[in-house]
Amino acid sequence: MKKIERLGEYISEYSVRNKDNEDIQVYSVTNTNGFCTEYFDKDVASKDQTNYKIVPKGYFAYNPSRINVGSIDCQSVEDRVIVSPLYVVFKADERVDNNYLLHYLKSDIGKTYINELASGSVRANLKFSILQEFPFHMIPIEEQKEKMAVIAKIDESIACCDSIIEKLDLAVKSRFIEMFGDPVENEKGWEMIPLSELGTCKNGMNFASDEDGIEIAYLGVGDFKDNSRIDGVSGLSQISLNTMPSEEYLLKDEDIVFVRSNGSKELVGRCLAVYPGNEKLTFSGFCIRWRKNSDKVMTDFLLQVLKTENVRILMRGRGANIQNLNQQILGKLMIPVPNMALQQSFVEFVGAIDKSKLAVQEMKNKMEILKASVMQKYFC
Template identity: 50%
Template sequence: MAKLGDIIEQIRGVSYKPADLHDNLNNNSVILLRANNIQNGKIVIDDVVYVSKNKVSESQYLRQGDILVCTSSGSKELVGKAAFVDKDLPMVFGAFCKVVRPKIECCEYMGYFFQAPYYRNHISAASAGANINNLRNEHIADLHIPLPSFDEQRKIAAVLDKVSHLISKRRQQLDKLDEMVKARFVEMFGDPVSNPYDWNLKGLLQLGDCKNGMNFHSTDVGVNIHCLGVGDFKNLSCISDTSKLPTVSLTDIPSDEYMLKDGDIVFVRSNGNKALVGRSLVVYPATTPTTFSGFCIRFRLNSDEVKADYLLRVLKTDSIRKKMAGRGANIQNLNQKILGELQIPVPPLDLQNRFASFVEQTEKTKTTISHSLDKLETLKKALMQEYFG
């Protein structure tokens, strides 16, 4: 067992002002990564900014074996997110991130440590703050990591590489199915904002009504009920079994308007991560009593002019998401006024039904793949527990 601070170097991110940013990549600028570029333990080169090279030191360029960590965010669940850098990259990272640079030979082994439940649990407990959550140097330096022989480290990394590769393949399959649904939607209906087929338009709130979610307290007791929260959205389009959702304790059973019903569409209303605001999914709780958190908005159709599956895909298009872009300083928000301004194309019902049938078949395939993915992720967590405690 080794103390992490003895076998790593911690490097702070690049501090910059708006005037230091460039509109594009050129000879005087460099790609700067932020917390949103850390996804599922990997670096995603999407939605980057370009900062002047004169703001950057040589040590702040990403090197093979580095571990990029989110150290500060308005959303506690983002703090501590980490991604392993598998090759030298001509990129740097912002002040709300840091790099952990291992001093051991098998950097891949340490990279997996930063995905382990032990690490996540300790960081979740350590990160705290009023408006912003912070991860300080000592939070990482004081952690302990099992340090077997170099050969054993390589074997462990190789096993986890295989499982991670399979997990990545399953996620790619799910992404391709989502892209297929998006392509079919555009083929049948066109973009909902440009409306190339000139469908009739209806305001979203002409088709149904909205309700903000419940605010509850940790001291509430009496009734346990399943609750849909922001953390349950992930990249899902549909939740058909709400009995798998977490439960919350309330003093009383919620009124009917706070109980989810089949075909309800739920939005992320508020989050420190702007990219999450406006995410939506449809729920089918059937007979499972289910409510939704105060960081969500529920939309319930009361018109027979549109189908829930069709409407959901309208709301998931990039053009409509831009219309819903969150507003706010530290926490981004979506509200019923913004939703009420959305104009929804209303194509013929037979066309919507054909699309819904296509989506239903696709969802069946996704369910099979998702079950396989769940098993692989459970296996990976068990291995992480075995290797890192």
Template identity: 45%
Template sequence: MPKFKFKDIAFNITQKRKPTTDDMETYIGLEHLDSGSLAVTRWGSKVPIKGDKLVMEKGDVLFGKRNAYLRRASIAPHDGLFSAHGMILRPNEEVISSKLFPFFICSDYFFDAAIRISVGSLSPTINWSALKELEFILPDMEEQEKLAELLWAANNTKEAYKKLLYITDELVKAHFIEMFGDPITNPLGWQSKPLLETGKCKNGMNYSSNESGVKIHCLGVGDFKNLSEIRDTSLLTMIALNSPPSEEYLLQNGDIIFVRSNGNKELVGRCLAVYPDGNSITYSGFCIRFRLLIDSLKIPYLLQMFKSNSVRQKMVGRGSNIQNLNQKILSEIDIPIPPIELQNQFEEFVQHTDKSKFELQQNIENLESTIKALMSKNFG
């Protein structure tokens, strides 16, 4: 198969302009790109956009050159402006199929090479001057078209499952509000307590990649995905430590874990419950653990309360630059405590929907594996 420099595969679109108030509705920033997803499902800015931005057209590939390790590349859903911390890429259709191009940019083959040339330690960034010189092997055009057809079929099915997953989550949110009311305004007048009077928080463990000796599974930000709970902890990343973690860094059944810090602020504040069932599991320093210590609250109720729009707004909606959650912010949240009978009813409802969500998530992961396998076989 022939080899091409990236500058012969893609055009880097550098046209910029100053934003207007109309652009606030359609603006796409890096925070709107999800790792590993071609689809952009949210956009817009609630605050005025400052500085010149890149001009995108519908169908362009939006590439997150900053914090490249997050592997963000998606297709522009409309014309408008894109963050200057990204790149806008268009295919050279004499070399690569326009239908295949987005999958090529999202592939491990491309991202692994691109990440190797990123510069900077705080926010590793990919520069066009280095990227354009990278060389990649591509199949011939006929094979590209066949591959693109297979990849789009798998991707469209995956997106349909993701939509069903989203609808299921929205159903749970609506049922929660119907039963308990908004947890911040507490319109039903439930007795409430500050969060830290119901349990305790603990930041996760920091460790370095050059440690060795003790191996242990570790729950990190990459494990959250769209999950509400994790029961099979054997699938978590295995890390090596110089010594075993202390008891306070080991997770217990029913612990709720929050994303504390992440380059993608959309992930900050996400939470799930974990059930190690006696296995030794620790958690990353980018997370916060909450451990419930009273019997008048149930984990499914508490978890959905944290996922509600108003509580998430209170946790992470404090300005466009806030990308960290801390224990002080959590301590300011009051927890309404409805009758345990109502919480039990809600738990039964969640258990029913979780079965559907598990099947949908399995289908999504199977399709993602199929897409990765197809790309791995045909690229490089």
């Protein structure tokens, strides 16, 4: 039997500082990875950390201005870590299973409370005093653990799907290297042709925020996920424009689109192929479109060339602060061009792998739908 109670009855804030400036690992909390260290510069350890907050194992921490996107986690990696003074740190008492509470705060109902109650004129900010007022579905801790065991089984299936997809991607990379070698070193001696001789580039549109009229799908930086292909326009964002973009701004089948500019250097140069078919699809000013005009190269082969690490390094540039890709850099990329029979063989292999990935992805989607349904049942 669920009891709706005040969350503050079960949690308490913890504000112990690293006053002795102990050498404790600095962590951040992200919406995707939870507690992690990769967002800090190497020299952070030399800074004064006496005001940083200590997070013991089993305690929670969240960024008050980012909890609305899921930046909250329970610390389970080390005996103690420290986080920015901006973070809120708290613990749950013995009547609450940490995993149950975390899933509650990340559930749809938890996100709804966060978005409704967080304050701030520029961005949401969830103070601990507000968090304490959240309605909380309290059940005996044994039931909490049972429910989390069900969620864990679903998460295990989702992780298994991710592992299979990762291995399939590695199979493509391995086959590419086996057949063609490194595209920058070109140890197999293929003919090398500048990308500018194989196709043409066009920067995307800079959309005006106040325009209204014709609805059209567009490709933005947020659409560059791990997949390398987009079919149709389903799931893409829409924008209203006063007039339909000219043909040069409408994407066609087999166009390759690159991230041109982004705050993260690692994302610059990420690319995917689009197959909009008869649908209208444009692309934002943070992207560059490349369109093939040569029969010497196949799109799926070229995509793999562009995804190899050494080529990505060339696209990103060697300067520490270069976070922009331009048509000149793209045009100068030297592309190995093996004979068409070898390219065709590789593309057929990729096609077979993609079919397997699609089946696994569909299974993962079903598991995620099941998880959402179970979470809805548990917390709403």
